[in-house]
Amino acid sequence: MTLFSRPRTDLPHSPDRWRQALESALKVNDIASSATPLHESVQSMLGVALELLEAEQGSIMLLEDGGASLALVASRGLPLEVPLGHRTSVGEGVSGRVLATGKSLLLGDVDSDAFVNFVPKSRPISSSLVIPMRIQGRGIGVLNLTMTGSRVFTDEDLRVAQLFADQAAGIINRARLHERAEQRSSDLMALVESSKGLLGALDVDSLLRHILDGGTRLAGAKDGFACLFDPETGAIDRGVFRGMSKTVIRDIVADPDVQRAIDSTDVANIDLPDGSITAVGLRTARGTRGVFVMRADRGLVEDRGDLLRAYAQQCASAVGAAELYSVIERKESELASIIQAVPNPIVLVDARALIVAINPAAEQLFQVSAMFSAGANVVGGLGHDDVEMLLTAEGEMQSEVVAGNPPLVYKVRVTDVRVPGAPMGRVLIMDDVTSEREIAQTHRDFVAMIGHELRTPLTIIKGFARTLLKRVETASPEDQREALSTIDTKAAHLERLIEDLLYISKIESREATLRVEPVDVATLVSAVSADTIQDFPEREIVLDVADKLSWPCDETKVGLVLRHLIENALKYSENPTPVTVRVSREEDELRVDIIDQGLGLVSSDIPHIFERFHQVDSSSTREQGGTGVGLYLCSQLVKVHGGRIWVDSTWGKGSTFSFSLPSRSTGRKVVRLLGTTAQTA
Numbered sequence: 180m181t182l183f184s185r186p187r188t189d190l191p192h193s194p195d196r197w198r199q200a201l202e203s204a205l206k207v208n209d210i211a212s213s214a215t216p217l218h219e220s221v222q223s224m225l226g227v228a229l230e231l232l233e234a235e236q237g238s239i240m241l242l243e244d245g246g247a248s249l250a251l252v253a254s255r256g257l258p259l260e261v262p263l264g265h266r267t268s269v270g271e272g273v274s275g276r277v278l279a280t281g282k283s284l285l286l287g288d289v290d291s292d293a294f295v296n297f298v299p300k301s302r303p304i305s306s307s308l309v310i311p312m313r314i315q316g317r318g319i320g321v322l323n324l325t326m327t328g329s330r331v332f333t334d335e336d337l338r339v340a341q342l343f344a345d346q347a348a349g350i351i352n353r354a355r356l357h358e359r360a361e362q363r364s365s366d367l368m369a370l371v372e373s374s375k376g377l378l379g380a381l382d383v384d385s386l387l388r389h390i391l392d393g394g395t396r397l398a399g400a401k402d403g404f405a406c407l408f409d410p411e412t413g414a415i416d417r418g419v420f421r422g423m424s425k426t427v428i429r430d431i432v433a434d435p436d437v438q439r440a441i442d443s444t445d446v447a448n449i450d451l452p453d454g455s456i457t458a459v460g461l462r463t464a465r466g467t468r469g470v471f472v473m474r475a476d477r478g479l480v481e482d483r484g485d486l487l488r489a490y491a492q493q494c495a496s497a498v499g500a501a502e503l504y505s506v507i508e509r510k511e512s513e514l515a516s517i518i519q520a521v522p523n524p525i526v527l528v529d530a531r532a533l534i535v536a537i538n539p540a541a542e543q544l545f546q547v548s549a550m551f552s553a554g555a556n557v558v559g560g561l562g563h564d565d566v567e568m569l570l571t572a573e574g575e576m577q578s579e580v581v582a583g584n585p586p587l588v589y590k591v592r593v594t595d596v597r598v599p600g601a602p603m604g605r606v607l608i609m610d611d612v613t614s615e616r617e618i619a620q621t622h623r624d625f626v627a628m629i630g631h632e633l634r635t636p637l638t639i640i641k642g643f644a645r646t647l648l649k650r651v652e653t654a655s656p657e658d659q660r661e662a663l664s665t666i667d668t669k670a671a672h673l674e675r676l677i678e679d680l681l682y683i684s685k686i687e688s689r690e691a692t693l694r695v696e697p698v699d700v701a702t703l704v705s706a707v708s709a710d711t712i713q714d715f716p717e718r719e720i721v722l723d724v725a726d727k728l729s730w731p732c733d734e735t736k737v738g739l740v741l742r743h744l745i746e747n748a749l750k751y752s753e754n755p756t757p758v759t760v761r762v763s764r765e766e767d768e769l770r771v772d773i774i775d776q777g778l779g780l781v782s783s784d785i786p787h788i789f790e791r792f793h794q795v796d797s798s799s800t801r802e803q804g805g806t807g808v809g810l811y812l813c814s815q816l817v818k819v820h821g822g823r824i825w826v827d828s829t830w831g832k833g834s835t836f837s838f839s840l841p842s843r844s845t846g847r848k849v850v851r852l853l854g855t856t857a858q859t860a
């Protein structure tokens with residue numbers, strides 16, 4: 180209680196006034212403890228003061244928050260032109276001065292120049308008391324009491340009034356603190372309430388909606404918008420709006436005060452021609468800027484600046500979280516789409532060896548469904564013991580397994596996946612190495628085959644040469660000629676094989692050069708045919724060649740192609756069927772067909788027949804030996820000419836191997852070439 184904190188001289192002297200003062204103090208206490216709002220309580224307190232001092236008019240002014248002005252909170256008997264809420268600056272007027280000095284005034288002289296506060300001089304005022312209301316030496320307001328009759332205030336009245344003012348000040352201060360605390364807690368509740376929507380929202384658009392909802396609730400507004408700006412261009416990137424058109428929004432965003440609020444992430448209350456708005460800037464940790472704007476009552480939002488600032492911070496964190504989430508989500512979906520798209524089978528298991536994920540390639544390979552397999556134990560879950568074993572083992576592992584139907588060879592790598600804060604799992608990635616393994620196998624087969632192909636003629640050459648050496652003296656000239664001719668044939672065979680291999684190596688290393696000259700095709704075909712048929716003395720070749728056909732090509736290389744195809748046709752067909760070589764011009768192409776009526780090819784071999792070292796695995800063709808080099812070489816030689824090569828073949832009926840070379844010629848001539856022992860038809 181402030182009741183006795185004044186010096187004795189300041190306290191009332193008469194016991195009666197003491198009692199009155201005490202009674203009033205109790206009344207003020209009662210008023211304060213009732214649940215009425217502060218301004219009503221102050222009005223009642225003024226009533227008590229008027230009664231206590233038998234005054235006719237009075238007022239209570241309280242210091243405003245900033246401490247710069249006094250506002251009229253309660254009054255009685257004052258003229259209507261002085262309304263509640265009327266302000267006086269501290270230091271100005273009687274009340275302002277009393278508050279500033281802290282000294283009470285007892286004014287008897289109505290005409291005093293200083294007495295200009297609320298009472299017009301024209302009114303019959305006899306006396307007035309102006310008392311500072313203080314709490315611990317700090318002024319919080321002024322009590323003003325006036326008499327209009329003949330009675331004037333005494334010094335004893337002043338002392339009583341001071342005692343009352345002290346008491347009222349303490350109680351008003353407490354009530355104000357209480358009211359402020361209540362306001363704060365209701366603000367906090369409003370903040371909590373408004374922030375609720377922000378918590379779970381990770382989608383930016385719905386988050387903006389929540390931001391606008393909360394902002395309008397805090398500002399007591401209905402219309403507004405919330406938006407985020409593109410970090411690069413500064414233009415509105417995404418936004419939600421309510422009760423405002425896009426043009427209005429664009430103008431508001433362009434307003435310099437709004438821009439300032441955005442730049443300084445602060446609150447700006449701006450008066451626009453069609454009402455006032457409140458703009459609150461926000462910025463996320465990633466630097467994204469945004470703003471929410473409400474069409475709000477200025478009086479209300481001015482008190483809520485701190486609250487809106489605190490709310491903007493919450494909004495910024497929520498948008499930041501949503502941004503982070505969208506980055507993570509994007510990364511996750513990128514990763515997922517990569518895993519989905521890669522042709523390599525991938526399986527992920529957790530620390531307990533339960534299947535976490537299987538990509539489509541693995542689904543197909545193991546014939547399982549990712550959806551149904553998720554959560555199942557990997558042991559028995561994939562139907563492949565080796566792969567399952569690798570996934571249940573520990574540490575980094577590599578292995579080769581055969582899996583799938585048709586079976587393919589896979590290189591399998593398994594590693595532990597360490598995700599911070601999560602138990603360890605394992606990921607398995609498979610690489611189809613079937614073709615690599617096949618190529619390696621082809622190479623091995625090829626080396627073995629070439630070895631064989633080289634050795635056979637060499638053994639014959641060696642055998643004949645030795646025999647010749649031993650019997651050089653005794654052997655008849657015919658025997659000697661026969662032996663030397665065999666040696667010659669086999670040496671030529673060896674030479675051709677080696678040449679083929681060298682050609683292939685040159686073509687593959689792109690060192691082969693093409694000498695294109697006009698070539699007389701008829702001459703070339705007949706020369707090659709005549710040469711080739713020497714090894715097939717019983718056979719017949721029919722040449723159906725356009726006459727005077729000169730074609731630009733590399734004679735040696737085309738000759739080699741012809742030789743291979745004619746030799747194959749002779750090799751894979753039998754007497755009495757002839758081999759036909761047909762050469763014709765088709766538009767701008769030279770077309771050559773080598774036709775036999777021999778074994779033919781099974782259709783499954785046709786697509787691979789020109790592949791490197793491909794040999795048809797049929798005992799009937801294998802009997803002929805061979806390396807599988809010829810057709811591959813032919814296709815490469817034709818391709819370097821810019822031509823095409825293909826085969827048309829029916830199993831058991833024969834084959835037509837054809838190639839075409841780009842360019843032109845004229846005329847045709849049919850020639851029949853016979854092996855030395857073949858019968859003339």
Ligand code: ADP
Nearest residue numbers: 747748751779794795800805806807808809810
């Ligand atoms: P090579 O004859 O030395 O084995 P090629 O590359 O010339 O090698 O031929 C590859 C395979 O194609 C042969 O092994 C043979 O099985 C088949 N082939 C080639 N030409 C014919 C043909 N005219 N008729 C039937 N099969 C053929």
